[in-house]
Amino acid sequence: MKFRKVATSPFFPIWPATVLLFVVSPLIAPGSDSAGALKSILPFTAFLAIAGIGQTLVVQQRGLDLSITGMISLAAIIVTKYPNGTDAGLAKGIGLVVVACVLSGLVSGFAVTVLGITPLISTLGVNALLTGALLQITNGALTAEPAPALRSFAFDKTWGIPNTVLVAAAVIIVVALLMRTTVAGRRFVAVGTNEPAAYVAGIRVKRYIWGTYIVASLFYGLAAILLAGYLGTPDLQSGGNYLLLSITVVVLGGASLAGGSGSVLGSAIGAVFLIQLQQDVFGAGAPQSVQYLIQAGVIALAMALRTLIGHMNARRARGHGGPVLGAALDTVVG
Amino acid sequence: MKLKRRVRPATLFLAAFALGSGLVLAVAQGSGAASSSTITATAAYEIAHAGILNTTAFCGTKKITLGIEDGYGINSWSQASFAAVRSEAAKCSNVTQDVEAAGGSLPTMISQIKGMANKGDQAIVVIPDDGQAELPAIEYATQHGVKVVPWAANPGGKAPADYVAYVDWNPGFSGTLFANWMVTQLHGHGNVVELGGPAGNPVSAEELAAVVKVFKAHPGMKLLTGDSTWAVTDWTSSIAAQVTASLLAKYPTINGIISDYGTDVLAALNSFQAANRALPAVGVPDANGLGCLWIKVHKSQKQFQMITDSTRNWMGRVAARKAIAAAEGIKDTEPNLYNLTPFENSTGSLPPRCDPKQPADRYLSDQLTPQVIAEFGKTN
Numbered sequence: 001m002k003f004r005k006v007a008t009s010p011f012f013p014i015w016p017a018t019v020l021l022f023v024v025s026p027l028i029a030p031g032s033d034s035a036g037a038l039k040s041i042l043p044f045t046a047f048l049a050i051a052g053i054g055q056t057l058v059v060q061q062r063g064l065d066l067s068i069t070g071m072i073s074l075a076a077i078i079v080t081k082y083p084n085g086t087d088a089g090l091a092k093g094i095g096l097v098v099v100a101c102v103l104s105g106l107v108s109g110f111a112v113t114v115l116g117i118t119p120l121i122s123t124l125g126v127n128a129l130l131t132g133a134l135l136q137i138t139n140g141a142l143t144a145e146p147a148p149a150l151r152s153f154a155f156d157k158t159w160g161i162p163n164t165v166l167v168a169a170a171v172i173i174v175v176a177l178l179m180r181t182t183v184a185g186r187r188f189v190a191v192g193t194n195e196p197a198a199y200v201a202g203i204r205v206k207r208y209i210w211g212t213y214i215v216a217s218l219f220y221g222l223a224a225i226l227l228a229g230y231l232g233t234p235d236l237q238s239g240g241n242y243l244l245l246s247i248t249v250v251v252l253g254g255a256s257l258a259g260g261s262g263s264v265l266g267s268a269i270g271a272v273f274l275i276q277l278q279q280d281v282f283g284a285g286a287p288q289s290v291q292y293l294i295q296a297g298v299i300a301l302a303m304a305l306r307t308l309i310g311h312m313n314a315r316r317a318r319g320h321g322g323p324v325l326g327a328a329l330d331t332v333v334g
Numbered sequence: 335m336k337l338k339r340r341v342r343p344a345t346l347f348l349a350a351f352a353l354g355s356g357l358v359l360a361v362a363q364g365s366g367a368a369s370s371s372t373i374t375a376t377a378a379y380e381i382a383h384a385g386i387l388n389t390t391a392f393c394g395t396k397k398i399t400l401g402i403e404d405g406y407g408i409n410s411w412s413q414a415s416f417a418a419v420r421s422e423a424a425k426c427s428n429v430t431q432d433v434e435a436a437g438g439s440l441p442t443m444i445s446q447i448k449g450m451a452n453k454g455d456q457a458i459v460v461i462p463d464d465g466q467a468e469l470p471a472i473e474y475a476t477q478h479g480v481k482v483v484p485w486a487a488n489p490g491g492k493a494p495a496d497y498v499a500y501v502d503w504n505p506g507f508s509g510t511l512f513a514n515w516m517v518t519q520l521h522g523h524g525n526v527v528e529l530g531g532p533a534g535n536p537v538s539a540e541e542l543a544a545v546v547k548v549f550k551a552h553p554g555m556k557l558l559t560g561d562s563t564w565a566v567t568d569w570t571s572s573i574a575a576q577v578t579a580s581l582l583a584k585y586p587t588i589n590g591i592i593s594d595y596g597t598d599v600l601a602a603l604n605s606f607q608a609a610n611r612a613l614p615a616v617g618v619p620d621a622n623g624l625g626c627l628w629i630k631v632h633k634s635q636k637q638f639q640m641i642t643d644s645t646r647n648w649m650g651r652v653a654a655r656k657a658i659a660a661a662e663g664i665k666d667t668e669p670n671l672y673n674l675t676p677f678e679n680s681t682g683s684l685p686p687r688c689d690p691k692q693p694a695d696r697y698l699s700d701q702l703t704p705q706v707i708a709e710f711g712k713t714n
Contacts, residue, residue, distance in 0.1 A: 029584060037583030040609040085693075138518050139413065139712030144693050155608060162608075171682070231571050232604055233597060233623065233695050236408045238572045283584040288533050288566045 011254035011266040012308050018273045025276060029283025033276070039162070041275055043154075043230055046168035048245055050223040052253070053175055054216030055246035056267045060192040061212045062259030063112065068246055070130030071104055073238025075224030077138055080234055083147040094225060101221040104130060105214030112213065113206040124211075134236055146229050155228030164226050171222070172268045179264065183198030188212070193260035193321040195214050238258035248295060249274055251302045256310075274298070373655055373666040380673060383420070384701035385648035392518065392655040393426030394662025398457060400429050400654070401450035401480075405463030405487070407435020409569060410597055410695040411645065412461075415486065417702050417711035418650035419459055424710065429658055433713045436530075437642065438568075440464045444471040451475035457657035458482045465536040466490035474498055474547055481660035485653035488536040498660045499670045500703045501653045503646045505537055505594065507673040509544025512592045512617025515641045516555070519615045519681065523554035524589035527581055529598050530564035541594050557584055567593075571601035578605035589637070590614050596621025596645055597695040603627060613638035620677050621644035623694025625686035629643065632680065639681050643674035644699035695709060 025033040051068060058065040075097045082096055083089030087187055102127055111122035145151075156163050179185035191208045192197040199205045220239070228234040251257065253266030277298065281291050373392045380387075399529025400423050404412050412435065423429050432455050436443035439458050443464065448471055450458050458475055462468035462484050469489045473496050475482050493499050516526055528545060549555040558581070559565045565581060567574035573707055574597075581588060582605060591614050593599050597615055600623045606613050613635050616624065620642035628640055652668050659666040670692040677699045678686045696707075 031586065033582070035613075036586075036609060040579035040582045040605060041576075043577060043608065086553055135408070135713075139714075227572065230599055230604070230608070231575055232573050233410075233600055233693075235410070235571050235597070237568075237570045238571065240568075241573065257516075279580050279583055282580040285560070287563055 001304060004136040010256070010261065010309050011263040013302075013305055013309075014252050014266055014269045015224075016060055016253060017252075018269055018276070019278055021280070025280050030278040032279050032283045037279065041279055043162050043164045043226075045271050045275040046225050047223045047230075048242070048275060049168045049268040050171055050226070050248060052246050052249040052267040052271050053172065053264045054219035054223075056253065056255055056262045056264050057188075057212050057219075057248050058119070058123075058216045059250050059255050059257060060189065060246075060259060060262035061209050062192060062195075063212070064123070064247065064257070065108070065213070065216055066120060066123040066243060067104060067108060067130060069126040069216070069239040070127040070134065071101065071217050071220040072224040072227070072242050073236055074100060074130045074134045074239075075221040076228040076234040076238040077134060077236065078145045079150070079225045080228050081137065081144050083150075085145045085147065087147045087149045090149055093147065097221045097225060100133075101217035102214055105217035106210075108157065108217070109210030109213035112163070113210045132283055139234060145232060146234075149234075150225070150229035151232060154226050164230065167222075167226060168268070170266055171219075175264045182292050189260070192262070245274065246293065248299050248302075251297060251299050251306070252297065255301075256306065299319045341531050344364070356440070363459075371661055373664070373668055375668050377669040377672050379418045380652065380668070381644065381674060384644070384699065385651040386701060387651075387655075392656070392659040392664055393428060393663050395428060396456075396662055397428045398658070398661045399453075399497035400430050400454040400658060400661075401447075401458035401460075402431055402433045402654075403443065403446055403450065403458060403460040404435045405440075405461050405468065406438050406569070409435055410643040411569070411595065411647065411697075413462060413707060413711040414645070414647035414697055414700050414702055415650045416713065417707045417709075418700060419654045420710035421702075421706050422651040422654040423658065424609060426658060431496055434712050438463065440467055441507070443468060447471040448474055450479050451478045454598075455480060457661040459653045460484050461486045462489040463487050463532075463535065465534075469496065481657050483653045483657040483660070485649055486537075488540070498624070499656050501649050501656065502671050503643075503672050503674050505540035506544040508594075508619070508643050509541035509592070510548055511643065511674075511676065512541075512641060513545040513555075515679070515681075516590045516592065516615060516617055516711060517548065517552050519639055520555070520589050522552050524615075525556050525558050525585060525587050526590035527559045527560075527578075527585075527588055528557060528594060529567050529577070529591060529593040529595070529602060531567065531569040531595065533563070533566050537594050541592070545592055558588065567598045567601075569595050569598060571597055574598040574601040575605050576688050578602040579609070582606065582611055584607045588614050591616050591618070594616045595619065596624055596642070596697065600624060600627075600694055602609075615641075616640040620630045620697055620699045621645070621694065622687075622689055622696040622698055625678060626688035626690060626694065627699070628680055628686040629688050632711045639651075640686060641676055641680070641682075642678040642686075642699075644677050645697040646672075646674065647697060647700045647702070 022033050055065055078096050079093040083093040098222045108126045109122050112119050153163055187203045188208055191205050195205055249267045249270035252270030253263050255262035281294050375387055406412050416491050423431055458480055469491045472482050472489055476497055476558040482497040483499055484497055533680050546561045549557055565577045567577055591599055596619050599618045599623055656666045676684055678684050680686050
């Protein structure tokens with residue numbers, strides 16, 4: 001029964017899918033899951049996993065954060081520009097990133113909770129503000145280098161594992177634990193699942209939603225700091241890729257775009273899956289257009305699978321019986 | 335009569351003298367006017383001096399507005415380009431600048447060019463990053479009497495029907511230069527990847543075509559990224575780093591990189607270092623960080639050699655002079671197309687250059703000071 005419960009969870013499919021992908025990867029693109037290959041792409045997986053946490057939290061609150069691209073780009077520029085190649089200025093740079101993230105989250109949260117503007121429009125507007133700020137402080141280009149300490153940290157490995165991956169793993173574990181084991185975490189889920197019910201239960205709903213946008217921005221900022229250190233020469237579009245990618249990993253991770261359920265761990269595995277898939281597609285020699293098509297296809301497939309599981313579980317809950325996925329898996333596994 | 339006879343020769347002499355003097359003066363003035371209002375320079379001189387000419391003869395006297403449009407406008411290359419164009423135009427007190435950047439959006443660029451024409455700008459200098467897709471907007475401006483000079487990306491079309499002149503390097507020449515050097519460097523056997531900007535852009539396409547042509551004569555040279563496309567970086571360092579990581583994962587041996595953007599190669603070499611892979615030989619337009627990296631590691635990584643040509647932002651000066659001169663009715667005979675010679679060659683007599691006081695993504699071949707970049711390398 002326990003296995004069936006796990007298997008019918010919307011967060012489950014990404015795990016076997018990722019294992020399967022790594023199994024078939026050598027057939028699609030020889031060498032794509034070798035140690036050297038993984039070493040090359042792991043930092044990018046880490047950046048996406050951290051950014052994906054922020055997007056997951058917003059999606060859990062029935063939102064979608066379009067400000068992710070502007071926030072990552074701006075934070076990468078701030079943490080590079082203000083230290084301007086000196087370790088002495090690194091603390092100031094990180095401090096300014098934190099301020100920028102909090103401000104961005106405050107504005108998004110204010111627009112959503114107080115003004116009642118839909119998250120899509122609110123975060124789209126904030127993204128425009130962030131892009132404007134970016135252009136204002138850079139005059140259209142950045143010619144500076146990150147602090148050497150940040151560069152070393154983002155580049156180095158500890159126990160053979162890239163530091164960026166260790167940071168991502170630590171953050172994911174902490175957030176997952178907070179969500180599962182603390183009162184605040186459970187209330188957060190309750191607000192996303194059923195806002196009126198949470199309100200009636202005495203939870204300060206607006207405060208949770210507002211806070212979500214701030215925390216999400218801070219995760220984008222963290223991803224950007226590591227990205228800037230790794231790249232050495234971040235440009236004004238460092239965050240350009242992360243909108244579609246972050247939404248994809250959230251969907252792959254099993255979160256419902258209708259809000260409520262979501263899993264930062266699932267999203268992190270989604271990031272591993274997506275980066276490896278990109279690797280395979282690229283390795284197979286497919287042009288960029290095909291990569292975009294496959295990415296879109298993966299979102300559609302993940303959404304369809306999630307809806308299917310939802311329907312099956314609903315049917316089972318209503319006692320209609322019939323072949324549900326969990327039962328089928330129970331039969332196969334015994 | 336005697337008097338008359340005596341006077342007539344003198345009168346005739348005086349008249350002849352006056353006429354002759356007048357003619358000489360007129361010719362002298364005419365030639366003087368011609369020499370002061372014709373902008374002339376050789377390609378070799380301009381390549382050596384980053385297009386910097388000590389003249390304001392192109393400025394004319396009419397008050398005009400110069401539209402300055404960059405289809406991308408948001409990276410280091412664009413910043414240097416703005417600085418070159420705007421600092422050149424700033425030499426003319428009668429020229430007002432109208433500056434726009436499209437951020438890589440084709441619709442934005444089209445509307446900005448048409449907007450400049452509709453506002454009454456008399457001249458436009460434009461980098462048509464989307465190539466031929468932007469030709470209709472350029473033609474629209476030309477049909478409205480605007481003197482348009484596209485540069486740095488080929489919009490198709492023809493001068494003078496569609497625009498005044500198209501100013502650029504010859505990307506095929508650069509591709510041939512890099513490819514031939516790579517063949518020599520790798521002794522005719524090696525795996526090379528081509529990095530380039532957005533899919534289908536004319537700059538990367540022309541460079542790639544030249545590389546393919548050279549490598550065809552050397553069967554041992556393998557272009558891992560294919561003969562018809564390149565690894566797309568969008569001229570963005572984050573994508574360049576990730577794409578290179580994927581290339582490194584796929585190919586156990588990469589001996590060389592050819593690219594049309596130095597900042598991309600800097601990001602790519604980052605990925606090589608992160609993966610603990612030997613740095614490859616590099617053929618690419620210059621970037622300060624490349625020279626600095628070579629100086630730092632070449633003794634321990636002998637295979638890491640580099641050849642560069644100018645990243646060519648200085649051609650914006652030429653484009654600005656041509657556009658302003660055309661609007662002022664002044665003749666400009668400067669070259670339109672430049673075959674760029676090497677700027678650095680670590681295996682030859684042009685050692686890589688590094689200015690440690692300047693950031694990695696500055697282009698020393700442009701001879702732009704940090705002050706000029708700070709003052710003019712922006713849209714406002």
